[in-house]
Amino acid sequence: MSQRSERRGIHVDQSELLCKKGCGYYGNAAWQGLCSKCWREEYQKARQRQIQEDWALAEKLQREEEAAYVSSHSSSQTQPPQSHSQPSLATFSKFEEKKTNEKTRKVTTVKKFFSPSSRTAPKKVPPEKESEKREKEKEEKLQGRRESHGETLLRDLKGIFTQPWDMGSPTEESHEGKTPSPSITRQSSIETDRVSRDFLEFLKTLQKPGREIHKQSRAFIESMGNKKDLSAEELSECVQDFYQGMSDRLLNHFKGSSEKVDRVMDQVEKYIMTRLYKSVFCPETSDDEKKDLATQRRIRALHWVTIQMLCVPVDEEIPEVSDSVVKAITDIIEMDSKRVPRDKLAFITSCSKHIFNAIRVTKNEPASADDFLPTLIYIVLKANPPRLQSNIQYITRFCNPSRLMTGEDGYYFTNLCCAVAFIEKLDAHSLNLSPEDFERYMSGQASPRRQDDPAAWLQSGSRVNPALSQIHHNLSVLSNLEKRQQQVMEGAQSLQTELAEWQDSVAREVQEILERYPLEIKSRASAIDAENVENDRLPPPLQPQVFAG
Amino acid sequence: MTAMRVDAKVVMLGKESVGKTSLVERYVHRRFLVGPYQNTIGAAFVAKALNVGDKVVTLGIWDTAGSERYEAMSRIYYRGARAAIVCYDLTDSSSFKRARFWVKELQNCEEHCKIYLCGTKSDLIEADRSVRQVDFHDVQDFADEIGAQHFETSSKTGKNVDEVFQKVAEDFSSCALEFMQEEKGVDLGQKKDSYFDNCCHN
Ligand SMILES: Nc1nc2c(ncn2[C@@H]2O[C@H](COP(=O)(O)OP(=O)(O)O)[C@@H](O)[C@H]2O)c(=O)[nH]1
Ligand SMILES: [Mg+2]
Numbered sequence: 001m002s003q004r005s006e007r008r009g010i011h012v013d014q015s016e017l018l019c020k021k022g023c024g025y026y027g028n029a030a031w032q033g034l035c036s037k038c039w040r041e042e043y044q045k046a047r048q049r050q051i052q053e054d055w056a057l058a059e060k061l062q063r064e065e066e067a068a069y070v071s072s073h074s075s076s077q078t079q080p081p082q083s084h085s086q087p088s089l090a091t092f093s094k095f096e097e098k099k100t101n102e103k104t105r106k107v108t109t110v111k112k113f114f115s116p117s118s119r120t121a122p123k124k125v126p127p128e129k130e131s132e133k134r135e136k137e138k139e140e141k142l143q144g145r146r147e148s149h150g151e152t153l154l155r156d157l158k159g160i161f162t163q164p165w166d167m168g169s170p171t172e173e174s175h176e177g178k179t180p181s182p183s184i185t186r187q188s189s190i191e192t193d194r195v196s197r198d199f200l201e202f203l204k205t206l207q208k209p210g211r212e213i214h215k216q217s218r219a220f221i222e223s224m225g226n227k228k229d230l231s232a233e234e235l236s237e238c239v240q241d242f243y244q245g246m247s248d249r250l251l252n253h254f255k256g257s258s259e260k261v262d263r264v265m266d267q268v269e270k271y272i273m274t275r276l277y278k279s280v281f282c283p284e285t286s287d288d289e290k291k292d293l294a295t296q297r298r299i300r301a302l303h304w305v306t307i308q309m310l311c312v313p314v315d316e317e318i319p320e321v322s323d324s325v326v327k328a329i330t331d332i333i334e335m336d337s338k339r340v341p342r343d344k345l346a347f348i349t350s351c352s353k354h355i356f357n358a359i360r361v362t363k364n365e366p367a368s369a370d371d372f373l374p375t376l377i378y379i380v381l382k383a384n385p386p387r388l389q390s391n392i393q394y395i396t397r398f399c400n401p402s403r404l405m406t407g408e409d410g411y412y413f414t415n416l417c418c419a420v421a422f423i424e425k426l427d428a429h430s431l432n433l434s435p436e437d438f439e440r441y442m443s444g445q446a447s448p449r450r451q452d453d454p455a456a457w458l459q460s461g462s463r464v465n466p467a468l469s470q471i472h473h474n475l476s477v478l479s480n481l482e483k484r485q486q487q488v489m490e491g492a493q494s495l496q497t498e499l500a501e502w503q504d505s506v507a508r509e510v511q512e513i514l515e516r517y518p519l520e521i522k523s524r525a526s527a528i529d530a531e532n533v534e535n536d537r538l539p540p541p542l543q544p545q546v547f548a549g
Numbered sequence: 550m551t552a553m554r555v556d557a558k559v560v561m562l563g564k565e566s567v568g569k570t571s572l573v574e575r576y577v578h579r580r581f582l583v584g585p586y587q588n589t590i591g592a593a594f595v596a597k598a599l600n601v602g603d604k605v606v607t608l609g610i611w612d613t614a615g616s617e618r619y620e621a622m623s624r625i626y627y628r629g630a631r632a633a634i635v636c637y638d639l640t641d642s643s644s645f646k647r648a649r650f651w652v653k654e655l656q657n658c659e660e661h662c663k664i665y666l667c668g669t670k671s672d673l674i675e676a677d678r679s680v681r682q683v684d685f686h687d688v689q690d691f692a693d694e695i696g697a698q699h700f701e702t703s704s705k706t707g708k709n710v711d712e713v714f715q716k717v718a719e720d721f722s723s724c725a726l727e728f729m730q731e732e733k734g735v736d737l738g739q740k741k742d743s744y745f746d747n748c749c750h751n
Pocket of ligand 2 (some may be wrong): 368369370569570572613615691
């Protein structure tokens with residue numbers, strides 16, 4: 001990236017700017033070096049190809065599934081040949097899923113775009129896009145090829161909002177660059193396929209119950225496809241009923257031990273929720289998104305809350321502690337990237353373990369609930385995790401309840417809910433502040449750290465928040481500049497007075513000299529004759545005249 | 550991640566520093582907290598398996614933050630709990646007032662949650678009777694009134710500690726049977742339109 005922009009600044013080879021298809025128009029790096037027209041064609045082709053591939057894969061999977069069961073139960077029943085006579089379930093649900101993918105992805109990317117916790121990736125991209133875009137616009141004007149302003153704007157927006165940052169891991173991002181590419185959707189469908197395969201593998205070990213579990217899970221997913229308009233609570237009830245019915249049946253009908261049933265149910269949850277995720281996470285029928293934004297704003301408004309106000313027993317000066325704090329923050333943010341409720345829970349648990357470690361190292365004794373909750377609140381405030389409310393709701397609605405309610409994961413999850421509730425309700429009293437101070441901090445009129453002496457404030461500021469420390473840095477640079485400006489002004493002024501003085505002194509000197517040597521014009525003794533040009537016009541000299549007489 | 554399978558959720562409730570954490574610590578790790586302990590990770594959540602007759606019951610014991618600033622959130626904690634051990638300090642009458650408050654909360658919000666009243670630090674009373682601020686019989690009357698069990702424990706000596714949790718496990722185990730049967734009865738009537746009734750006839 002930097003290389004390219006550098007090159008752009010210095011020198012651009014004409015041939016590099018042209019569309020790689022050789023159509024004669026200018027290409028653009030954002031479109032893999034194609035011009036907009038060729039890019040659109042390419043993109044469409046790739047999408048088409050991918051949809052076909054997906055269908056093919058789905059059908060293949062379907063055939064595999066069937067083959068697997070026919071072979072393991074060949075004697076038991078007659079199996080109607082399904083693969084061609086009717087469109088298979090898997091294919092259908094996949095297609096459905098894809099459609100919703102498209103729809104929800106746009107929403108979530110926009111959301112991501114505004115969330116501060118995704119600051120690392122997207123923040124840098126748009127401005128660069130901007131400059132590229134302007135470049136591009138210039139080129140186009142040169143070419144005499146104009147698009148209406150609205151059209152360009154739309155295209156640019158698309159370019160910005162279809163960044164792959166919400167799906168890919170960092171490595172994928174660097175591979176694909178900033179290209180809005182069909183392989184984004186590809187990525188998620190690959191994951192779905194992998195989960196489906198794993199599920200099948202797992203069920204094969206279960207013999208007869210495995211077949212029934214599979215059949216019912218698939219039928220359930222399909223039935224959920226028709227229930228898009230249900231409220232989030234109704235969706236949750238459907239899924240919970242399914243879990244309940246399934247585990248009852250495994251316990252009673254197939255006489256599984258409760259450990260075994262738990263294991264099976266974990267797999268069922270993974271399979272079902274991986275497939276349903278896109279349609280039931282933050283569904284349009286709920287106000288989850290609104291709550292997400294509200295929480296995010298709230299946390300941002302509380303940026304001034306300090307460790308001391310919350311009575312958090314961690315000392316980030318200790319390297320191991322600050323390390324654990326960073327890991328805890330990373331985990332709670334990572335939670336958003338998982339699809340299966342239990343996987344999300346696992347991240348909350350992992351975050352909590354890091355918190356416990358931070359407390360234990362700081363206090364040199366085991367942490368208790370009194371230490372844990374405030375520290376978790378602190379971590380949530382620092383992390384401002386993306387879509388926090390949506391995630392909490394999603395876990396509550398779709399996690400297998402036996403895990404959620406009683407176990408260790410449930411404990412940490414409950415604490416997270418408490419932390420969020422605390423942050424929502426937080427007031428002056430809960431931070432041991434006066435209402436006036438609280439108001440002033442909330443409105444940004446004052447910062448709690450201001451009251452210390454400025455040097456300490458600067459130091460602690462750099463530890464507390466990178467943005468703050470940046471501000472401090474900028475402030476000091478500014479004040480430095482001001483000082484230097486003043487110096488320049490003073491210098492200029494003294495130069496001016498010096499100049500004026502010099503002028504005066506020169507004048508004085510001149511005067512002096514003038515006075516000392518007054519101007520006297522001496523009359524020169526000149527040879528008159530020589531100068532007398534008109535001598536000849538003089539009347540002739542009187543000649544002696546002889547008088548005869 | 551292999552989280553232990555837990556049968557029942559048990560929450561510890563009570564005013565700050567009445568000895569909730571100490572009670573759990575004593576029960577689970579057989580020790581009393583004085584001075585720093587190394588190499589142990591916190592005691593906020595512990596899963597503990599107990600024998601009840603020929604069965605094993607695993608209690609998930611939830612310690613809670615006692616500070617008043619988190620009081621508004623306490624409902625989130627005890628949601629779904631099957632037992633609550635409400636602690637008060639025998640040498641601090643105000644802590645018993647708080648205990649009454651918890652009891653009322655639980656009665657209002659968690660009807661399936663059994664309540665165990667637990668007076669802590671009984672070793673202090675034994676050393677000096679004059680420090681007792683909460684009368685045994687008063688509490689017993691209150692316990693009878695609300696249908697709760699009542700214990701006086703010492704985390705320092707370990708007195709009565711095991712008994713509390715053993716009782717919790719026993720009650721759960723006998724109650725679980727009833728509860729399950731009761732649920733089943735309701736199930737048949739209510740879940741007519743559930744997924745399984747519709748789709749499972751093969
Ligand atoms: N003598 C005595 N002290 C206790 C007992 N239980 C707790 N303590 C002390 O009471 C204080 C608060 O205990 P803690 O368990 O942290 O209370 P929590 O806030 O309810 O968790 C600690 O200093 C304990 O050592 C007990 O049974 N006997
Ligand atoms: Mg405690």
